[in-house]
Amino acid sequence: xxxxxxxxxxxxxxxxxxxxxxxxxxxxxxxxxxxxxxxxxxxxxxxxxxxxxxxxxxxxxxxxxxxxxxxxxxxxxxxxxxxxxxxxxxxxxxxxxxxxxxxxxxxxxxxxxxxxxxxxxxxxxxxxxxxxxxxxxxxxxxxxxxxxxxxxxxxxxxxxxxxxxxxxxxxxxxxxxxxxxxxxxxxxxxxxxxxxxxxxxxxxxxxxxxxxxxxxxxxxxxxxxxxxxxxxxxxxxxxxxxxxxxxxxxxxxxxxxxxxxxxxxxxxxxxxxxxxxxxxxxxxxxxxxxxxxxxxxxxxxxxxxxxxxxxxxxxx
Numbered sequence: 001x002x003x004x005x006x007x008x009x010x011x012x013x014x015x016x017x018x019x020x021x022x023x024x025x026x027x028x029x030x031x032x033x034x035x036x037x038x039x040x041x042x043x044x045x046x047x048x049x050x051x052x053x054x055x056x057x058x059x060x061x062x063x064x065x066x067x068x069x070x071x072x073x074x075x076x077x078x079x080x081x082x083x084x085x086x087x088x089x090x091x092x093x094x095x096x097x098x099x100x101x102x103x104x105x106x107x108x109x110x111x112x113x114x115x116x117x118x119x120x121x122x123x124x125x126x127x128x129x130x131x132x133x134x135x136x137x138x139x140x141x142x143x144x145x146x147x148x149x150x151x152x153x154x155x156x157x158x159x160x161x162x163x164x165x166x167x168x169x170x171x172x173x174x175x176x177x178x179x180x181x182x183x184x185x186x187x188x189x190x191x192x193x194x195x196x197x198x199x200x201x202x203x204x205x206x207x208x209x210x211x212x213x214x215x216x217x218x219x220x221x222x223x224x225x226x227x228x229x230x231x232x233x234x235x236x237x238x239x240x241x242x243x244x245x246x247x248x249x250x251x252x253x254x255x256x257x258x259x260x261x262x263x264x265x266x267x268x269x270x271x272x273x274x275x276x277x278x279x280x281x282x283x284x285x286x287x288x289x290x291x292x293x294x295x296x297x298x299x300x301x302x303x304x305x306x307x308x309x310x311x312x313x314x315x316x
Contacts, residue, residue, distance in 0.1 A: 136173030143211030170217025173209030229312025267316030
């Protein structure tokens with residue numbers, strides 16, 4: 001009995017010793033350790049980060065958006081539509097079907113005018129005759145019909161019978177046209193010529209001038225032996241600063257050359273007409289010579305010398 005009590009006493013003592021050895025007073029470190037699980041558990045219970053991350057993952061729009069973008073992506077649809085509706089092949093095909101280039105090239109080959117131009121070229125380069133040069137740019141054939149307006153006074157083919165009406169045969173076509181224009185502008189005055197000049201156009205003048213200019217050039221009825229007139233015509237008078245008449249009007253009074261229509265044909269013109277015009281230049285009632293040269297020259301001559309000149313020139 002005593003033995004059993006001793007054993008129980010020893011066990012109780014050991015139990016008390018173990019309890020005392022294991023139960024130590026709490027320290028700051030132990031308190032932190034004892035309370036940490038609670039705080040950590042609270043933190044974990046209250047932590048929003050995992051919830052937010054889960055919510056973010058649950059609510060994350062990017063996968064949904066990417067999925068929606070993939071579901072709704074218009075690019076493949078547009079590309080497919082573009083491929084389905086692509087007009088490029090249709091336009092190319094239409095361009096091939098409607099291409100006008102071959103038609104134009106074929107038309108160009110069919111309509112090429114080169115042979116016609118080559119055939120006409122020799123005619124264009126053919127030299128003009130002296131008569132054609134004198135006639136000027138008009139058409140002498142058409143001008144013949146129009147010249148009926150003039151031949152009543154100036155005679156058939158431009159050879160007048162009235163000594164006061166000038167001959168026009170072989171006169172420069174451009175010179176004739178210029179004189180008529182002067183009548184139109186009242187630079188020269190004549191009752192009949194002023195009325196006729198008002199009724200013709202520049203084209204008419206060119207054609208009529210061409211007709212008279214291509215006629216056989218005028219000539220005198222007989223040569224003159226007037227030595228005073230001959231000397232003035234051929235030599236002039238340097239003491240009076242008189243230039244020889246043939247310097248401008250040519251050696252025979254038929255003009256310098258067919259291309260120069262500035263100075264008219266005077267050789268073979270009517271004496272009465274020539275003298276009357278020289279007097280008009282001297283008086284100043286006519287002043288349409290180039291630079292007024294005729295007005296200057298005749299002022300240095302007497303009326304007798306002017307008559308001698310007209311007599312000699314009319315016989316050329």
